[in-house]
Amino acid sequence: xxxxxxxxxxxxxxxxxxxxxxxxxxxxxxxxxxxxxxxxxxxxxxxxxxxxxxxxxxxxxxxxxxxxxxxxxxxxxxxxxxxxxxxxxxxxxxxxxxxxxxxxxxxxxxxxxxxxxxxxxxxxxxxxxxxxxxxxxxxxxxxxxxxxxxxxxxxxxxxxxxxx
Amino acid sequence: xxxxxxxxxxxxxxxxxxxxxxxxxxxxxxxxxxxxxxxxxxxxxxxxxxxxxxxxxxxxxxxxxxxxxxxxxxxxxxxxxxxxxxxxxxxxxxxxxxxxxxxxxxxxxxxxxxxxxxxxxxxxxxxxxxxxxxxxxxxxxxxxxxxxxxxxxxxxxxxxxxxxxxxxxxxxxxxxxxxxxxxxxxxxxxxxxxxxxxxxxxxxxxxxxxxxxxxxxxxxxxxxxxxxxxxxxxxxxxxxxxxxxxxxxxxxxxxxxxxxxxxxxxxxxxxxxxxxxxxxxxxxxxxxxxxxxxxxxxxxxxxxxxxxxxxxxxxxxxxxxxxxxxxxxxxxxxxxxxxxxxxxxxxxxxxxxxxxxxxxxxxxxxxxxxxxxxxxxxxxxxxxxxxxxxx
Amino acid sequence: xxxxxxxxxxxxxxxxxxxxxxxxxxxxxxxxxxxxxxxxxxxxxxxxxxxxxxxxxxxxxxxxxxxxxxxxxxxxxxxxxxxxxxxxxxxxxxxxxxxxxxxxxxxxxxxxxxxxxxxxxxxxxxxxxxxxxxxxxxxxxxxxxxxxxxxxxxxxxxxxxxxxxxxxxxxxxxxxxxxxxxxxxxxxxxxxxxxxxxxxxxxxxxxxxxxxxxxxxxxxxxxxxxxxxxxxxxxxxxxxxxxxxxxxxxxxxxxxxxxxxxxxxxxxxxxxxxxxxxxxxxxxxxxxxxxxxxxxxxxxxxxxxxxxxxxxxxxxxxxxxxxxxxxxxxxxxxxxxxxxxxxxxxxxxxxxxxxxxxxxxxxx
Numbered sequence: 001x002x003x004x005x006x007x008x009x010x011x012x013x014x015x016x017x018x019x020x021x022x023x024x025x026x027x028x029x030x031x032x033x034x035x036x037x038x039x040x041x042x043x044x045x046x047x048x049x050x051x052x053x054x055x056x057x058x059x060x061x062x063x064x065x066x067x068x069x070x071x072x073x074x075x076x077x078x079x080x081x082x083x084x085x086x087x088x089x090x091x092x093x094x095x096x097x098x099x100x101x102x103x104x105x106x107x108x109x110x111x112x113x114x115x116x117x118x119x120x121x122x123x124x125x126x127x128x129x130x131x132x133x134x135x136x137x138x139x140x141x142x143x144x145x146x147x148x149x150x151x152x153x154x155x156x157x158x159x160x161x162x163x164x
Numbered sequence: 165x166x167x168x169x170x171x172x173x174x175x176x177x178x179x180x181x182x183x184x185x186x187x188x189x190x191x192x193x194x195x196x197x198x199x200x201x202x203x204x205x206x207x208x209x210x211x212x213x214x215x216x217x218x219x220x221x222x223x224x225x226x227x228x229x230x231x232x233x234x235x236x237x238x239x240x241x242x243x244x245x246x247x248x249x250x251x252x253x254x255x256x257x258x259x260x261x262x263x264x265x266x267x268x269x270x271x272x273x274x275x276x277x278x279x280x281x282x283x284x285x286x287x288x289x290x291x292x293x294x295x296x297x298x299x300x301x302x303x304x305x306x307x308x309x310x311x312x313x314x315x316x317x318x319x320x321x322x323x324x325x326x327x328x329x330x331x332x333x334x335x336x337x338x339x340x341x342x343x344x345x346x347x348x349x350x351x352x353x354x355x356x357x358x359x360x361x362x363x364x365x366x367x368x369x370x371x372x373x374x375x376x377x378x379x380x381x382x383x384x385x386x387x388x389x390x391x392x393x394x395x396x397x398x399x400x401x402x403x404x405x406x407x408x409x410x411x412x413x414x415x416x417x418x419x420x421x422x423x424x425x426x427x428x429x430x431x432x433x434x435x436x437x438x439x440x441x442x443x444x445x446x447x448x449x450x451x452x453x454x455x456x457x458x459x460x461x462x463x464x465x466x467x468x469x470x471x472x473x474x475x476x477x478x479x480x481x482x483x484x485x486x487x488x489x490x491x492x493x494x495x496x497x498x499x500x501x502x503x504x505x506x507x508x509x510x511x512x513x514x515x516x517x518x519x520x521x522x523x524x525x526x527x528x529x530x531x532x533x534x535x536x537x538x539x540x541x542x543x544x545x546x547x548x549x550x551x552x553x554x555x
Numbered sequence: 556x557x558x559x560x561x562x563x564x565x566x567x568x569x570x571x572x573x574x575x576x577x578x579x580x581x582x583x584x585x586x587x588x589x590x591x592x593x594x595x596x597x598x599x600x601x602x603x604x605x606x607x608x609x610x611x612x613x614x615x616x617x618x619x620x621x622x623x624x625x626x627x628x629x630x631x632x633x634x635x636x637x638x639x640x641x642x643x644x645x646x647x648x649x650x651x652x653x654x655x656x657x658x659x660x661x662x663x664x665x666x667x668x669x670x671x672x673x674x675x676x677x678x679x680x681x682x683x684x685x686x687x688x689x690x691x692x693x694x695x696x697x698x699x700x701x702x703x704x705x706x707x708x709x710x711x712x713x714x715x716x717x718x719x720x721x722x723x724x725x726x727x728x729x730x731x732x733x734x735x736x737x738x739x740x741x742x743x744x745x746x747x748x749x750x751x752x753x754x755x756x757x758x759x760x761x762x763x764x765x766x767x768x769x770x771x772x773x774x775x776x777x778x779x780x781x782x783x784x785x786x787x788x789x790x791x792x793x794x795x796x797x798x799x800x801x802x803x804x805x806x807x808x809x810x811x812x813x814x815x816x817x818x819x820x821x822x823x824x825x826x827x828x829x830x831x832x833x834x835x836x837x838x839x840x841x842x843x844x845x846x847x848x849x850x851x852x853x854x855x856x857x858x859x860x861x862x863x864x865x866x867x868x869x870x871x872x873x874x875x876x877x878x879x880x881x882x883x884x885x886x887x888x889x890x891x892x893x894x895x896x897x898x899x900x901x902x903x904x905x906x907x908x909x910x911x912x913x914x915x916x917x918x919x
Contacts, residue, residue: 540801
């Protein structure tokens with residue numbers, strides 16, 4: 001009796017051993033089946049060749065790049081130098097330097113934007129009551145000199161035209 | 165087991181590094197040595213430093229060292245208004261930025277009694293579930309990579325990219341989204357949102373099946389994860405683990421189900437549970453969570469309402485004096501926000517209860533006695549995001 | 556017993572004949588030897604470039620990428636650019652490293668590949684040397700490549716490197732046994748230990764190759780040999796010696812510049828060498844895959860043998876790459892389990908069974 005019991009156990013062991021090896025092997029082939037399917041389907045490649053596809057690369061409308069102040073054809077912008085964006089910015093990225101025009105009205109002198117401190121959160125654009133600033137689509141913002149990261153967003157002609 | 169003066173203990177002429185508690189080995193033959201895994205290491209996925217005490221290949225003890233990416237976000241929060249704080253909360257756990265935003269917004273809403281319009285709630289829920297999907301997809305890819313199967317990383321990223329595109333089109337950013345606001349969200353969803361979500365819903369079940377066949381049913385994967393890093397339910401609770409780590413140990417706790425926020429109580433979904441609490445269970449829980457997320461998304465997409473997306477927008481939110489707490493289920497577990505307000509527009513104190521910090525602390529319990537390779541797998545199944553640990 | 560120089564360098568193809576017709580005998584043997592050496596060097600160099608390019612492209616297509624696309628058309632010149640980069644990079648020696656061994660170690664895997672290539676029969680008359688105990692020679696020499704890894708790990712003065720080297724050592728000791736047993740099986744079937752003899756023993760149709768000639772067991776032996784040689788090569792799923800995600804770079808952590816490139820080259824050429832051995836042992840070497848069809852076979856025979864050989868070898872190389880880009884890595888103790896509990900008993904049983912087949916004359 002005992003001998004048969006051990007014999008069965010050995011058989012069981014062998015069958016389990018073989019089953020595990022074979023089924024394990026089968027799971028491996030299943031994985032290989034998936035990868036080979038993609039290998040022979042070059043169209044499944046999802047990566048883009050980035051600098052080459054600059055022309056066709058279009059960012060989404062809401063993409064949050066650098067801060068940008070749109071100017072109309074006369075070189076005017078909508079900023080009233082109220083400074084709400086400056087307050088809304090969490091990082092002190094924006095400095096709105098106001099001056100007075102000839103009539104003594106407060107106008108924008110320099111709109112200073114420090115790209116080095118910007119986290120592209122978009123709170124300034126959200127806070128602006130006049131829609132004077134937007135976030136640009138350009139994402140290639142690296143420069144060689146740190147000083148180049150401080151931008152003046154308004155066009156200087158604006159103040160002179162406002163003064164006239 | 166804990167020796168009082170372990171720092172005086174000499175090993176090979178060196179004192180035992182800080183944090184190790186086990187006494188020196190009784191066996192004279194045992195040659196223990198210490199290995200720094202991190203702060204720069206391919207599989208710590210960030211700047212986590214783990215000092216490992218090894219006996220040959222076997223891990224004796226693990227001591228995580230934190231602080232390499234500490235940015236004092238909680239202190240910075242005290243100088244920022246609540247709306248400004250939302251963009252800081254993106255940077256806690258960058259893979260669940262929407263959930264972090266939501267948690268903070270919910271605390272503010274709770275303080276001020278601001279309601280959220282129905283469409284706003286649906287947007288929140290759908291975006292958070294999409295976020296859960298993308299976070300788990302990344303986790304799955306990285307899990308494979310930690311085990312040496314590089315290809316999973318790219319497959320996981322393929323679908324994650326679809327979701328990230330949704331996010332980018334929605335709010336202009338892919339990781340640091342800064343999207344939710346008290347009372348709803350900063351901007352309504354674009355017209356392309358629904359078609360994109362529906363496309364995702366169509367392809368994801370097939371993709372998840374493929375993932376299972378590629379990695380999760382693979383014999384090598386099974387051998388590497390089954391019975392490895394077993395976390396008992398008691399240990400999981402006492403360490404304060406949440407998320408898939410807790411549920412993998414068989415304890416059913418999901419904030420979405422057991423303390424429903426937003427409109428999760430209107431949706432039909434299950435909380436997947438593991439049995440043994442080993443690495444495999446944690447993996448399977450996450451895999452099934454993806455399916456549950458798809459289920460929620462399907463229901464939400466079917467009855468996505470119209471209407472406004474935000475109520476009572478204000479420039480600054482002035483919270484009444486007092487303390488407020490809210491919690492959400494991020495892809496990694498329970499995130500809590502505790503605000504103490506002195507009545508101003510900025511919090512007096514803002515505390516984040518981050519899931520990863522608690523989940524990291526079980527590492528020693530799980531990895532001790534296993535091999536180095538298993539330590540990496542266990543770390544991967546805990547799904548740690550380091551900036552969330554340090555804050 | 557001393558083999559004559561002609562036997563040592565059987566370059567009796569037309570180049571050898573021309574050299575022999577011009578120069579007197581001792582000089583001709585030396586010149587032929589030098590020519591063989593040069594051709595091997597050229598082979599190793601070009602193989603390195605081709606294989607590295609192949610690996611990058613194949614992995615890319617497995618992973619939904621394009622791979623190198625910028626240097627030359629479809630990145631064809633990328634290996635050249637990589638090589639130039641590696642040569643001009645600074646070689647950094649860590650403090651406390653054993654200088655001599657640290658710089659010796661990267662040379663060993665390449666030299667192992669070089670030495671094994673010398674006995675591979677690429678075609679009927681395309682073989683540098685054909686020693687009678689070629690299989691033994693291959694077994695002995697291929698150990699050099701793992702010696703290089705061991706030395707590199709030891710000399711680097713880095714714990715990651717040391718761990719990688721320790722793993723690699725354990726791996727070598729284990730899987731050499733399976734490889735040796737399976738080689739023995741082939742030697743037993745062929746009745747010779749000369750690699751050329753083994754190929755010649757498989758002459759005939761595709762069903763005379765050892766993989767098909769031995770009913771069922773041949774395929775099993777082929778698969779087992781593939782697994783064991785993958786382990787010998789330190790490639791995924793057995794790349795525990797390098798294991799980026801665990802040991803950063805394993806034995807190669809501290810290597811940079813050309814000394815790392817030598818490891819890299821050695822790894823890839825060794826992969827090709829292993830594929831060559833598989834081709835020789837199981838896939839009929841340079842024989843055309845004749846199917847026994849009267850119309851097709853003469854056409855297949857028109858294609859020169861070395862082309863068939865390279866085609867088969869690259870097919871095996873592709874298999875290695877396919878494994879690498881599909882499977883996760885096994886753990887070090889599981890690797891030992893695989894060898895001692897599965898591969899070794901299985902190869903012993905296989906050896907006994909095929910011995911029975913040979914003795915009973917059931918083969919072929």
